[in-house]
Amino acid sequence: MIKINSLYKKFNRSVVLKDINLHIKLGETVVLKGVSGSGKTTLLSLIGGLDRPTQGSLLIDGEPIHKLPDNFASKLRASKIGMVFQHFNLLEHLSVAENVMIPLIPTGLKVDKIQDRVNSVLKLTHIAHKKDTLASRLSGGEKQRTAIARALVAEPQIILCDEPTANLDKANSLLFIETLQRLHQQGKTMVIATHDPLFDNLPFSSRVIPMVDGEIVDE
Amino acid sequence: MLNNSFFYFLTLQLYKEKSKHIAVVLLSLVVIFLLSSVLFISSSLRYSLFETLEAQPDFVVTKLKAGEPSTTPIDWADELLEIYGISKVTPRVHGRYFFKSKDKSFLVVGVDFLEEQSHKGIESLISGTDIKSFLSGDNMIVGEGVKKFLEKNYYRNSYQFLTPKGVFKKVNIVSTLTDKSNLLANDMMIMPQALAQEILGYGQDEVTDIAFNVVNPDEWQNINDKVLELHYDLRIVSKDEIKKLYQNLYNYKGGLFLSLFIVLLLTFSLILYQRYNMIYSTERRNIGLLRAVGWSINDILKLKFLETISLVLISFILGVTLAYIYTFIFDAPLLKEIFLGAENLENSVAFRPVVEMGVLSSIFFIYAIPFIASVLIPVWRVAITDAKEAML
Numbered sequence: 001m002i003k004i005n006s007l008y009k010k011f012n013r014s015v016v017l018k019d020i021n022l023h024i025k026l027g028e029t030v031v032l033k034g035v036s037g038s039g040k041t042t043l044l045s046l047i048g049g050l051d052r053p054t055q056g057s058l059l060i061d062g063e064p065i066h067k068l069p070d071n072f073a074s075k076l077r078a079s080k081i082g083m084v085f086q087h088f089n090l091l092e093h094l095s096v097a098e099n100v101m102i103p104l105i106p107t108g109l110k111v112d113k114i115q116d117r118v119n120s121v122l123k124l125t126h127i128a129h130k131k132d133t134l135a136s137r138l139s140g141g142e143k144q145r146t147a148i149a150r151a152l153v154a155e156p157q158i159i160l161c162d163e164p165t166a167n168l169d170k171a172n173s174l175l176f177i178e179t180l181q182r183l184h185q186q187g188k189t190m191v192i193a194t195h196d197p198l199f200d201n202l203p204f205s206s207r208v209i210p211m212v213d214g215e216i217v218d219e
Numbered sequence: 220m221l222n223n224s225f226f227y228f229l230t231l232q233l234y235k236e237k238s239k240h241i242a243v244v245l246l247s248l249v250v251i252f253l254l255s256s257v258l259f260i261s262s263s264l265r266y267s268l269f270e271t272l273e274a275q276p277d278f279v280v281t282k283l284k285a286g287e288p289s290t291t292p293i294d295w296a297d298e299l300l301e302i303y304g305i306s307k308v309t310p311r312v313h314g315r316y317f318f319k320s321k322d323k324s325f326l327v328v329g330v331d332f333l334e335e336q337s338h339k340g341i342e343s344l345i346s347g348t349d350i351k352s353f354l355s356g357d358n359m360i361v362g363e364g365v366k367k368f369l370e371k372n373y374y375r376n377s378y379q380f381l382t383p384k385g386v387f388k389k390v391n392i393v394s395t396l397t398d399k400s401n402l403l404a405n406d407m408m409i410m411p412q413a414l415a416q417e418i419l420g421y422g423q424d425e426v427t428d429i430a431f432n433v434v435n436p437d438e439w440q441n442i443n444d445k446v447l448e449l450h451y452d453l454r455i456v457s458k459d460e461i462k463k464l465y466q467n468l469y470n471y472k473g474g475l476f477l478s479l480f481i482v483l484l485l486t487f488s489l490i491l492y493q494r495y496n497m498i499y500s501t502e503r504r505n506i507g508l509l510r511a512v513g514w515s516i517n518d519i520l521k522l523k524f525l526e527t528i529s530l531v532l533i534s535f536i537l538g539v540t541l542a543y544i545y546t547f548i549f550d551a552p553l554l555k556e557i558f559l560g561a562e563n564l565e566n567s568v569a570f571r572p573v574v575e576m577g578v579l580s581s582i583f584f585i586y587a588i589p590f591i592a593s594v595l596i597p598v599w600r601v602a603i604t605d606a607k608e609a610m611l
Contacts, residue, residue: 048511050507050510050511070515070516070517071515071517073515074510074513074514074515074516074518075513075515077511077512077513078512078513078514079513081513083511083512085508085511089504089507089508089511091505091508093235093236094231094235098231098235101224101228102228102508102509102512102514103512103513104224105224105225105227105228105514105518106225106513106514106515106518107224107513108224109224110223110224111223111224111227114224150512151512154513
């Protein structure tokens, strides 16, 4: 599903990622572990096609996302990848339902179809009761569930999570892990970048990959 | 279109961030309103003046004394008539009469009602006046400004002129010109030519100038040269020269307002720039988020373009409509004084509604292009460089 070969990323003179080689299979859950600055977020942004590697290749379902023009990379991202961010990144002036529909807007789907999809994903993530609430009025846990709903609404095969529990308390973090487990059962491929110890022994994670100074140290 | 997700999201964005958008619309509205009002007034005045100039004779001849215009002998009219190609020769009497105590003046215009050519130029002004009763005594028709001024100074139905011979001459006011003619005739007093000659101190054989037309416009230069040969102290002015004089005046005023507008536009751009810088970090993150969830750079630019063009259109339509109402219904208070300058007499000019499509499209492009650019360029820069902003 995701194939990364000899991948490097440099910012000016500093090398942020060094010789990354990683193959992630369909339905796998991979946890990228490491302290802040170890390169986890950069690796996620490369997998998501938000940035381009300096060297090496990155294939998503056989497609070289790092070489695709913006329009195609965006389409690939919209159809195959869902992202959950550390700061949730919701548009604060929009409601929960409106935030969740954002990934479907450029797809050309009709509004009523989009609303049907949003309603079903809100039920799945247990946030349907807050559908019309403004994002700015949600708690941390509710924001996270909204962010997950947004990541799932386009029915992507891959879910990328960047420090998903960094702004959650323990109870909400555990709830989040439960949601991930359900997604794993549905066969989603997940890559989670985190330094939260709660992810050390996930019953459903196939691999924990430690990263130090931009390198995978021991897979 | 209502079921189109893009337009649905666009209306959501416009509605949900209404306070931000209302602020932008209000700011733009002020700029559009000012610019439109100035251009509407300028077009209206230009249109009215040039229409009047178009009705003027092709040439005007005056006698010079020590290089200054002086009274012109009426005999020159006969000499002009002898030149082949000249028609409609009209001796004219006009001049300013000063109301010393108030430091004001009136424009006295003498009309020979028996000569068709003489009153043709002001035909439209005096239409509806009973010429017979007008000629039966010492009567005059006055502009609205003159009427108001005289009434304020207790002259209701007549006015006592003091002639250069030191004799008082009572002239009755038989009617007042309509306010539509105020731009040109606000301070005008129209009277029989002989009466005007007496009041201005002209002899029976003296006039202010002599106007004439030339049948073939190709002969203008030839005729001009022939007329100049008649007398060494003769000055000839063509309609084109008068037009150029007014054009220069309008170019000067237009240039002045253009300079003011550039200053206004720069201020406006600066405010917009500051405004967008203020929200830059949030905006950057939001754009990064849109990219992260699958929006392409084109999708983001399309959304921002439609958002901005909606605001531009709303501001433009409202601004132009308000400017139209302000200029043509309320007669542009404040701006009118700037345009017409210090008036000799109080003037209630009614601007003639003139809307030129060229002017409207100029306003739109002068305003819309910098505005759209000031929004889209930063958005585009963020969209191409900071897609991973959402990850931070």
